[in-house]
Amino acid sequence: MRKPVAANPLPAGAAARLAEAVRVREGGDPETARRSLLALSAEFPGDARVAYQSAWAHDVLGLEAEAVPFYERALALPGLPREDRRGALLGLGSTYRVLGRHTDAVRILRQGAEEFPQDGALRAFLAMALYNTGGHHEAMTLLLRLLASTSEDPGVRAYRRAIEFYAGDLDATV
Template sequence: MNPAIEQIITLRKEGKLDEAIALANKLVAGEPNSPIAHYQCAWCHDAAGLEREAVPYYEKAIELGLAPEDDLAGALLGLGSTYRTLGLYEQAAATLAKGRQQFPQDRSFPVFLSMAYYNLGRHHEAMTLLLQNLAETSIDPTISAYRRAIVHYAEDLDKTW
């Protein structure tokens, strides 16, 4: 791994976000066609609560072809979540749905997508995603005992018998 990226990650993990951002900005300036540099820069801005500043770096990282092995899932989740926190709910849902399609094994996508659906007033879809995810992943024995029923009911919460 690039030593500068290792240092950025270390600084971010240590909470030294101003230093991480400065180094990430320098890396992007020196390697403007590096999707990994843009992704790391986005992540640093996002972690610092600078969501608006993070968006173009996420977008550029994805546009430049950030590979799955280079954290494409993290970039899609970060961008989708950031769009949502900025009130850009349609973009959030589209980005998170794309991530869910590309990374079906990643359980964070349906959870974050359900939040975007909620913000869009798509409450039925939001609840369905959450309930299915809960039923399929919970190790709590009181949830597991009702897994089949929860999944069944999640398909149509308005149905009565």
């Protein structure tokens, strides 16, 4: 697991602008947020939090190719809070997958699933990327284990042990 590295604090005015851009994006105006975040990114290219929020603003607008360099920068720079790191790994992996960069998607999503083993979304997106690379067996195993460990469906719960068993050996027969 990566040891968190403290970020250099943004100047108060820039931190307020970052918070406002996030609020605007969450409020349903991602294009305005994106423009604000692009300006912040130009001023503070070494801030991982600004890069992450810039990636997210592009991603939510369907501008995946433009989001990639921001995600990559956010993950490479020190100071990204743990929850944002999780989101950046998921966002970058998912974005790589959407762009057809399936091998890169598997690499990033596998890294995310290793750093955040309890995160079901990372495992689900990893399974999709594995499917895209022909890793059907591993994808199915991941999804069955995720289903068995998280489902509240009464039928799944009743057969949880069997699902977990077969997830470990999909070719097992009686």
